[in-house]
Structure formats: C-alpha cells, structure tokens
Ligand SMILES: Nc1nc2c(c(=O)[nH]1)N[C@H]1C(S)=C(S)[C@@H](COP(=O)(O)O)O[C@H]1N2
C-alpha cells in the first residue's frame with residue numbers, strides 16, 4: 001500500500017493539526033481556569049473584553065437582534081474566529097514549524113491580556129489559563145507537524161516521496177484529540193463545581209416575613225385577557241440584561257456589603273444575615289431596561305422583598321443633597337466590577353428604593369443578582385438595579401462616571417412613560433367583529449392615568465384600565481375593537497399620573513431610552 005504525499009492531502013492534514021492544537025489549547029486552558037476561576041478562561045475573557053469595548057450602537061444592535069442569546073452569539077463568533085486562525089497557523093507550520101507554534105503563543109498572550117484587562121480581574125493568575133493553554137497548543141502543533149513531515153522510521157511503514165508516516169500521524173492526531181477531549185471535559189466539570197458553596201448557601205436561605213408586606217394585588221389589576229402579559233413575571237421568564245458571560249455565583253455566607261464614601265459619618269459593613277435580621281419591606285416593582293425598544297420585551301414585574309436603602313443610608317449618616325448632603329451620586333459596585341450610579345436625592349426621596357434579597361417569594365435567582373441586588377422604582381436598570389452588589393460608595397456625578405455613562409449613556413435615567421400592545425400580535429389575522437386589543441402601560445413612580453388606542457388614522461379612543469396596583473408597577477389595559485375586514489394599524493399611547501402624555505416622537509434607545517408609540521398591523525378577515 002503506497003502512501004501518496006498528495007500536497008492537498010498534506011494541507012488538509014496541516015489544517016487539522018491547527019484545529020487540534022487550538023482544541024488542545026482551549027481544553028488545557030479550561031482545566032487551568034478551574035484552578036484559577038471560570039471567568040479567566042480565554043473565550044470568556046476575550047468575550048468580556050469585547051463587551052467592554054464594543055461601541056454602544058453595536059451592543060444595542062446585538063441586544064435587540066440576538067436578544068438574550070447575544071452572549072451565545074458572541075462566544076460562537078469567537079470560537080469560529082479561533083478555528084479559522086488555527087487553520088491558518090496549521091498551514092504556516094507546514095512551511096515553518098516554529099512560526100506556527102509562535103503564532104499559537106501569540107494568541108495565548110492576547111487571551112492573557114484580555115483576562116488581565118477585565119475590571120473584575122483578581123490578579124496575575126487570571127493570565128494563566130490562556131498562557132498555559134497556549135504552551136500546550138504550541139507543543140501539540142509542533143509535534144503533529146513533525147509527524148506530518150518526518151520520514152517513516154518503524155518497520156513496515158511506507159515512506160512516500162516527501163516522506164511521511166501515515167500510521168504514526170494518525171495515531172498521534174487521535175491521541176492529541178482524545179487527550180484534549182478528556183482534559184476539556186474534566187475542566188468543564190471542575191468549573192461547573194466551582195459554584196457549589198454558593199448554590200448550597202442559596203438553598204439554605206429562608207426569607208423572613210416582611211415587617212411591611214405588600215398590599216394584596218387588587219382583584220381588578222389582572223384583566224385575564226388571553227395574550228396579555230401576566231401581571232407578575234415568573235422568575236424564569238424575567239428578562240435578563242447584563243455583561244456577565246459567566247453568571248457570578250456568590251456564596252451568601254461570606255458575602256459582605258460595604259457602604260462608605262463622601263458624607264458617610266458611620267461606614268457600614270453588613271453580612272447577608274445582618275440584612276435578613278432587619279425590618280424587611282415587600283413591594284411590587286416593574287423593572288425596565290433602557291435598551292428596550294418600543295414594543296420590546298425588556299420589562300418585567302415582580303414582588304420583591306428587601307431592606308429599604310434610605311434607612312441604611314441614614315444609619316450611615318448620609319443626607320440627601322437637598323438637606324446639605326455632600327454626595328449626589330450613589331455608585332453601586334458588583335462582584336463582577338459593574339458600576340451603576342443613582343442620584344442620592346431620588347434614592348432618599350421616600351420611594352421604596354431597596355436592597356432586594358427575594359423575588360416573587362424566592363431568594364434571588366443567580367441570574368438576577370443573588371444574594372442581593374439594588375432596585376430604585378422609576379429608574380432604568382442601568383442606573384439603579386445593580387445585581388450581585390457588594391459595595392456602595394457615596395460620591396458625586398462630577399467626580400465619577402459609572403460603566404454605562406463611560407460608554408455614552410445618560411447620567412440620569414428616569415423611565416419614560418410607555419405602553420405596549422400585547423395582543424393581537426403583529427401580522428395576526430383576527431376575524432371581523434369584536435377583537436380584544438390589550439397590553440400594558442408603565443410610568444414607574446408616576447403611575448398611569450389614561451391609555452388610548454387609535455385605529456389607522458382615526459381618533460384616540462379611551463381604553464379600559466385595569467385597577468392600579470401601585471405607582472411603581474405597570475398597568476394592564478384593554479380596548480374592545482369593532483374590527484372591519486382589511487389591513488389596519490393599531491396604535492397605543494399612555495398618559496402618566498402627572499398628566500403628561502407619552503410623546504409620539506420616535507427616538508432610539510441610546511442614550512436615555514426609546515420614545516414613541518407602539519403600533520401593530522393586523523389583517524382582519
Ligand atoms: N452586575 C450587574 N448588574 C446589572 C447589570 C449588569 O450588567 N451587571 N445590568 C443592569 C441592567 S442594564 C438592567 S436593565 C438590569 C436588568 O436586571 P435583570 O437582568 O434582573 O432583569 O440589571 C442591571 N444590573
């Protein structure tokens with residue numbers, strides 16, 4: 001049996017070498033990351049660094065078009081890029097064995113730099129997964145390329161013209177693939193185990209009853225119309241927007257919160273137990289993301305339980321600016337180094353700003369900030385709702401720009417009055433006759449006073465409003481439409497508790513939230 005050293009076959013195998021080297025590098029990096037921390041693995045580090053540096057319009061585009069899969073799309077993109085680069089390095093190695101391996105080391109250095117550049121980097125150890133992985137990958141590439149070019153040595157081998165040992169190569173390549181698969185699987189497993197203490201601490205949480213419970217939701221607050229958003233959003237369906245590629249798993253038994261900074265007479269350091277021992281409030285609050293487009297899904301309503309933030313601040317000696325306080329900005333910092341800035345005046349103006357420990361009767365889900373997150377009714381999440389919070393610093397707007405503000409978003413983000421048609425869905429084809437048009441409207445902390453619906457270019461008709469739960473929650477509405485055959489557009493607008501009607505002027509979500517009326521087009525049959 002003669003081995004043909006067909007140059008195309010050699011190139012194909014060289015490309016395979018590159019892929020195997022890349023696989024080995026990522027597998028070893030995964031294992032090392034299990035010893036360091038999951039966030040230091042190269043794909044997560046490069047992805048996180050990419051998120052930090054993505055221009056705002058691109059990030060907004062990604063959130064809008066890939067929704068909550070934006071992170072998956074990003075990681076698949078990084079993997080596809082790495083695969084393409086690995087193929088190129090495999091081909092280069094065929095000509096210059098050392099250069100191919102040097103290329104792998106270079107990418108390792110890029111991964112290490114990305115890991116160290118993350119704001120939540122815990123030190124030089126974060127560079128190790130990328131560096132050790134790259135050394136392994138470079139070695140594998142060097143070794144396999146050698147097998148592809150080295151003349152056969154063992155008995156019975158059939159050296160070709162260029163001289164290569166086919167059987168020896170296949171054995172080496174298979175061994176590399178198997179070893180990488182094993183290493184990668186072990187790394188994955190160990191990484192998944194790294195949050196066990198946090199999981200156990202969450203399972204052990206028993207939420208105490210609130211000293212100040214929420215009033216029962218009024219009977220008329222839920223319209224029960226098919227297709228309308230449920231009044232409370234179940235935790236599993238609640239929208240999620242954050243920059244974390246690996247959801248932080250924080251152990252509540254070792255967690256602490258520090259409150260300090262300008263005008264803090266008595267700095268506080270609180271444990272989770274300390275928080276649970278305090279008087280808890282329970283409140284219904286609708287949370288909204290500034291990246292929510294008109295008609296978009298990034299809004300949810302929950303019953304939260306937690307500690308009133310203004311009480312803690314007063315205990316620490318903080319005064320709002322209107323009473324002579326020095327600090328006008330409260331900067332919350334999370335374990336993943338997110339920074340979120342809220343106006344001290346708003347937090348202390350009597351509304352139920354809180355450090356939440358529970359959501360719809362459960363300890364916070366990890367995705368939504370376990371063990372503790374902040375909430376300020378009436379403010380978009382990016383200026384109020386810090387998840388996995390661990391530090392609160394009193395400062396000024398002049399002195400410090402938090403994460404999103406550094407990226408051009410507005411310093412202050414009061415939620416705009418908005419409304420959404422939940423049913424009928426766009427392009428639905430209801431039958432002529434009575435059609436229930438229904439949805440939600442929100443203007444947190446101002447309340448909703450009126451909702452109107454317009455058919456085509458007709459007059460604005462008053463919708464029926466569900467009973468208001470609180471000023472801080474959304475309000476359901478419905479409109480009985482006498483639908484006639486043909487294509488029609490339905491448009492909704494809301495008026496808030498201050499008498500302001502939602503503007504029809506369409507603006508983008510950047511820099512302080514979208515405005516405009518939501519419309520759907522339907523064809524009545
Ligand atoms: N640590 C951290 N907290 C965060 C964010 C984040 O990226 N990191 N995103 C904020 C934004 S933009 C919003 S809209 C809310 C979303 O909260 P949710 O994911 O629980 O719905 O969390 C806020 N808190």
Ligand SMILES: [Mo]
Pocket residue numbers: 241288289290291380381382
């Ligand atoms: Mo957001």
